[in-house]
Amino acid sequence: MKTTKTHIVGKNIARVEAIEKVTGEAKFTSDINHSGMLIAKVLRSNQGHARIKKLNIDKASKICGVKKIVTGKDSNYYFGINIEDQPFIAIDKVRYAGEPVAVVIAEDEEIALKALNLIEIEYEPLKVVTDVLESIKPDAPLIHENLKSNIFHHYKLRKGNVEIGFKKADLIVENEFVFPHISHTQIETHSCIALWKKENILEITSSSQAPFVIRELFAKIFNLNHTQIRVYVPYVGGGFGGKSDVTIEPLVAHVARFVIGQPVKLTLSREEAFVGSLLGRGIKGKIKTGVKKDGKIVAVEIQMYFNAGAYGDCCLPIVIGGGQNAVGPYTIENVKVDSYGVYTNTPFVGAFRGYGHPEGSWMTERQLNIIAKKLNIDPAEVRIKNCWKVGDINHIGQKVEKHNGELKVCIQKALKSINWGNKNVIETENKIITKGFACFMKSPVMTTNAASSAIVKFNPDGTVNLSMGTIDYGQGALTVLSQICAETLQIPVEKIFIARQTDTQFSPYEWQTVASRGTWSVGNAIVSACNDAIEKIKQNASIAFKTSPRNVEYKNEFVFLKNNPKKKLSIKDVIYGYMFPDGHTEGGPVVGYGYFMPNVTNPNPNTGQGKCVAEWTGGCQAAIIEIDKKTGVITPLKLVTAIDAGTIVNPKLAKGQIVGAMVQGLGATLYESIIYSDNGKVRNDHFTDYKIPTPEDLWNTEFDTIFVETAEEGGPYGARSLGEHAIVSVPATIANAISNATGIEFFELPITSEKMLKKLKEKGK
Amino acid sequence: MFLPFDYQSPKSLKECLKLISENENAHILAGGTDLIVNIRSGKIIPQLVVDIKNIxxxxxxxxxxxxxxxxxxxxxxxxxxxxxxxxxxxxxxxxxxxxxxxxxxxxxxxxxxxxxxxxxxxxxxxxxxxxxxxxxxxxxxxxxxxxxxxxxxxxxxxxxxxxxxxxxxxxIVNEEADGVYMRRQRVKGMDLASVNCAIFITNKSDIKKRKIKISFGTVTPKPYRPIKVEQLLENNKITKNLILESVKIINSEINPRTTSLRASPEYKKFMIEYFLVEGLKKILGEINVN
The missing domain is CATH 3.30.465.10 (Uridine Diphospho-n-acetylenolpyruvylglucosamine Reductase; domain 3)
Known part of the structure; x- marks a missing residue:
């Protein structure tokens, strides 16, 4: 809890790793080359669903320089963290277009490509299903034929009794919503190097958010202990969830086993990154809301069908997290959510900034706007009437506490920023300028033992090496965590060197860098490690002062006697033990260790409720947009996020996260979706036809980020994290703005200029 | 990323013409912004690339x-x-x-x-x-x-x-002349034109001598010139009805493909009217189309 004035926490210090990144000194996985390194290239299925009739590698194997061609015949193992449903390489049949059917390992890329072109493959096409609602029909083709249905997971949330709730309602509104698959489009595509040093020693270098998850899974897959696997992560260029859990690593580790002693590298091309790693989102959902005349929600019933693609392992926790949080930051007496994970013939889905929350928000926040209009009350009033208040019991049965933040203040501040209520719509001959807003809430969806740990190691000159297991893939974790460390140790931040790379052999444990939990969870571990170091400094000092450690005080790099502050020593004199005048030294080098473990439980399997969430962060997003009536082009003039994320450690970096998330949300709102052909191929697996916002799209956009800083009781200096939050409600915010001016209700993303113009023409605008 | 191919870089036009007359399958490399993309995607697998940048x-x-x-x-x-x-x-x-x-x-x-x-x-x-x-x-x-x-x-x-x-x-046009180019794209940043149009008018102030040329892109396989519409617009006062008639003629002649990822036929047809009105306004000044 933020109790004292801070010195470095709250300051805009520059990114600690900025220079090495802008000079190119920073090496990313694909920059790393080892002597004797082999290159892997993947032959991918061009069929969405098909039996492999023939696969002939004879000609390809004969090419000079080809070391090994691995196919599905080489292993019948199915791996997974949550469900073991995925082969390394397709066995007998392919379940999505882009699935690996063979991997060539060769001396160089040219040879590998040449061999790839000589592999002969014939398919017997099967019925392809890429639509999630088609896939749950009884006559749908089974994606995994050993199962009875394509539904692999069903999460249920039950609070109160919705049937009774709906009876009390003055108005019931039902709608259906669609959020398509989208791609993370990290600037660095996935890259991984695997080296089996011996049959039981594996070294991995990877562009990953989750080295410790990789180690855990590989121990299971390859039957190794954790010391036999080393996972190293250098600098990483963008993650957004798309490099969490595991992506290409199992494939690379599997094929490298056939060339023991030689490192094997696979770097995805941009096209492969679209189909060969993870996709995000992809839901169809139904929402039924019952309200009283005054806008009070009495019941809500939601069904969400997550299009998980061919393999469900990475999507399963999103099915749970998405369902758990679908109702948003509102206290509703009667809640029934059914969230389904469904197999289809598309590339598989995993974490994407927001982790199930944007999907729920798209339904809930649109629905509230539609309800407000039907009741003819201000949409702000509907939200304020229903939003969490201290003491409320929320949808999963947790009590809302003061330190969970001031949602109502966020709503008020966001609305003030767009001057809501004053000229909400301005229409001219060619343009419409309109405003909209939506609330958001995000909780870190994680395992119950998602631990963080940190090691603070003093050097003889008083500088500090800080190690932790979190990855900075652009979000600024290295800087923010250095600030927390400097604050707690009371030393200048320049004296701290935080490890840029993570190595499971040296770095302390970290579950993975996901879920907007780094500042909070790793920050807590660092505070604990720093306090441990200070205790050890005091112990060494007590030797010098010939007293008990409890009589020693530490402040600003000095130790002194509590009752005689004039008797003091620089920490340099005590951090490696204390040397007496005759040279003999007592005590030893100071290393502090700390950890953090969230205090949460699994949900009750019958109700879906429980103490599942360690911290909540909410807020409100708002926008002013301009609609061109002749072309349908939507231009954001202002995007606003008011968020209560507790204490802000570095306002500039925090703003960067909020703006970046809003822009990424804007992409999903206006432009982005994965488009499938009839046989399941991704038609826009390239930036020519997968458009994301660029600076030119934002030239006329003003960004406003508003921080309401209610200190988090369980956070370092009152901080929580804020990486994902500002993506959550951008789609609903913009769609609500469109609706407020035109009455046009969008239920499906993206809202392209083409769709906008069509609706405007239909309305006679 | 590329399969091997031969590469030649002639220093003169003469040398280049000789080279391509002797090698029927030569692919010309100028800026490379299409060729390299096509080689990378496998659309073109060249035997010989002739780089003309040095001419x-x-x-x-x-x-x-x-x-x-x-x-x-x-x-x-x-x-x-x-x-x-x-x-x-x-x-x-x-x-x-x-x-x-x-x-x-x-x-x-x-x-x-x-x-x-x-x-x-x-x-x-x-x-x-x-x-x-x-x-x-x-x-x-x-x-x-x-x-x-x-x-x-x-x-x-x-x-x-x-x-x-x-x-x-x-x-070279010696008469009074003016032209306009317009396009629609999905994002304001780098993008291909979803649909585009150019209009060029000579003697714009003299309705009797006025000549209008119009060309649309992506609505037929090659640039599409609505000859009938050009004639219609050349010697008549431009009115709302004339534009609507023009749009009708154009939409009966074009057949945009339905499989485009960049714009649907419907959107392209909407944009025909938009381009005509905006383009003519830009060149001829305010015209009454309401």
């Missing part, structure tokens, strides 16, 4: 008695900055200025843009309405074709395997 005589813009001559190697950024392509010809340099991104415009050439003949190619519609011609050279001589004759469809032109596109000729 300096091909990258120049000059004015002769009858034409503005643009060398086929002239880059989009050179066209953008050329003082010869102002006034009536500005629509061409404007089209060049919004093509791709700055880095691509440093490399992409006008010759390449024409030969690639993408239905949405940025320079094709302006060249059509400017009545441009292309000069094709080979060891056996020279041919000159109008740009409309030359372009046949997506990635298809009348060029023969032994020919090189060397120059683009834009007739």
């Amino acid at each position: 300096s005589e091909l990258s120049d813009i000059k004015k002769t008695d009858n034409y503005i001559e643009i060398g086929s190697l002239t880059t989009m950024n050179q066209i953008t900055k050329s003082s010869l392509l102002k006034g009536a010809y500005y629509l061409l340099s404007y089209a060049a200025s919004i093509m791709g991104c700055y880095e691509i415009r440093n490399r992409a050439t006008i010759g390449g843009n024409i030969i690639n003949a993408s239905p949405g190619a940025e320079t094709l519609n302006p060249l059509v309405v400017l009545s441009a011609k292309v000069v094709l050279e080979s060891t056996s001589g020279q041919r000159i074709l109008s740009i409309e004759e030359f372009v046949c469809g997506p990635n298809k032109t009348e060029i023969k395997k032994n020919e090189l596109l060397t120059k683009i000729l834009i007739p």
Whole structure:
């Protein structure tokens, strides 16, 4: 809890790793080359669903320089963290277009490509299903034929009794919503190097958010202990969830086993990154809301069908997290959510900034706007009437506490920023300028033992090496965590060197860098490690002062006697033990260790409720947009996020996260979706036809980020994290703005200029 | 990423023409912004690539008695900055200025843009309405074709395997003239045109002598000229009804493909009216279309 004035926490210090990144000194996985390194290239299925009739590698194997061609015949193992449903390489049949059917390992890329072109493959096409609602029909083709249905997971949330709730309602509104698959489009595509040093020693270098998850899974897959696997992560260029859990690593580790002693590298091309790693989102959902005349929600019933693609392992926790949080930051007496994970013939889905929350928000926040209009009350009033208040019991049965933040203040501040209520719509001959807003809430969806740990190691000159297991893939974790460390140790931040790379052999444990939990969870571990170091400094000092450690005080790099502050020593004199005048030294080098473990439980399997969430962060997003009536082009003039994320450690970096998330949300709102052909191929697996916002799209956009800083009781200096939050409600915010001016209700993303113009023409605008 | 191929870099036009007359399967590398992309995607697997970047005589813009001559190697950024392509010809340099991104415009050439003949190619519609011609050279001589004759469809032109596109000729217009180029794209940043249009009008102030040329991209496989509409608009006062009639004629003649990822036929048809109204307004000043 933020109790004292801070010195470095709250300051805009520059990114600690900025220079090495802008000079190119920073090496990313694909920059790393080892002597004797082999290159892997993947032959991918061009069929969405098909039996492999023939696969002939004879000609390809004969090419000079080809070391090994691995196919599905080489292993019948199915791996997974949550469900073991995925082969390394397709066995007998392919379940999505882009699935690996063979991997060539060769001396160089040219040879590998040449061999790839000589592999002969014939398919017997099967019925392809890429639509999630088609896939749950009884006559749908089974994606995994050993199962009875394509539904692999069903999460249920039950609070109160919705049937009774709906009876009390003055108005019931039902709608259906669609959020398509989208791609993370990290600037660095996935890259991984695997080296089996011996049959039981594996070294991995990877562009990953989750080295410790990789180690855990590989121990299971390859039957190794954790010391036999080393996972190293250098600098990483963008993650957004798309490099969490595991992506290409199992494939690379599997094929490298056939060339023991030689490192094997696979770097995805941009096209492969679209189909060969993870996709995000992809839901169809139904929402039924019952309200009283005054806008009070009495019941809500939601069904969400997550299009998980061919393999469900990475999507399963999103099915749970998405369902758990679908109702948003509102206290509703009667809640029934059914969230389904469904197999289809598309590339598989995993974490994407927001982790199930944007999907729920798209339904809930649109629905509230539609309800407000039907009741003819201000949409702000509907939200304020229903939003969490201290003491409320929320949808999963947790009590809302003061330190969970001031949602109502966020709503008020966001609305003030767009001057809501004053000229909400301005229409001219060619343009419409309109405003909209939506609330958001995000909780870190994680395992119950998602631990963080940190090691603070003093050097003889008083500088500090800080190690932790979190990855900075652009979000600024290295800087923010250095600030927390400097604050707690009371030393200048320049004296701290935080490890840029993570190595499971040296770095302390970290579950993975996901879920907007780094500042909070790793920050807590660092505070604990720093306090441990200070205790050890005091112990060494007590030797010098010939007293008990409890009589020693530490402040600003000095130790002194509590009752005689004039008797003091620089920490340099005590951090490696204390040397007496005759040279003999007592005590030893100071290393502090700390950890953090969230205090949460699994949900009750019958109700879906429980103490599942360690911290909540909410807020409100708002926008002013301009609609061109002749072309349908939507231009954001202002995007606003008011968020209560507790204490802000570095306002500039925090703003960067909020703006970046809003822009990424804007992409999903206006432009982005994965488009499938009839046989399941991704038609826009390239930036020519997968458009994301660029600076030119934002030239006329003003960004406003508003921080309401209610200190988090369980956070370092009152901080929580804020990486994902500002993506959550951008789609609903913009769609609500469109609706407020035109009455046009969008239920499906993206809202392209083409769709906008069509609706405007239909309305006679 | 590429399978091996042979590479030649002739220093003169003569040397180049000899080379391509002897190698029927040569692929010409100018800026490379299409060729390299096509090789990488496997669409083209070349045996021989002939790099013409070192033929300096091909990258120049000059004015002769009858034409503005643009060398086929002239880059989009050179066209953008050329003082010869102002006034009536500005629509061409404007089209060049919004093509791709700055880095691509440093490399992409006008010759390449024409030969690639993408239905949405940025320079094709302006060249059509400017009545441009292309000069094709080979060891056996020279041919000159109008740009409309030359372009046949997506990635298809009348060029023969032994020919090189060397120059683009834009007739000098002595009368009062003005033109406009418009496009729609999905994002404001780097994008291909989803649908585009160029209009060029000579003697715009004299309704009796007025000549109008219009060309649309991506609505048919090659640049589409609505001849009937041009005639209709040339000698009549432009009214709402005339525009609506024009749109009706155009929409009966075009057949945009339904499989485009960039715009649906419906959107393209909406944009026909938008382009006509906005383009004519821009050139002729306020016209009453309400």
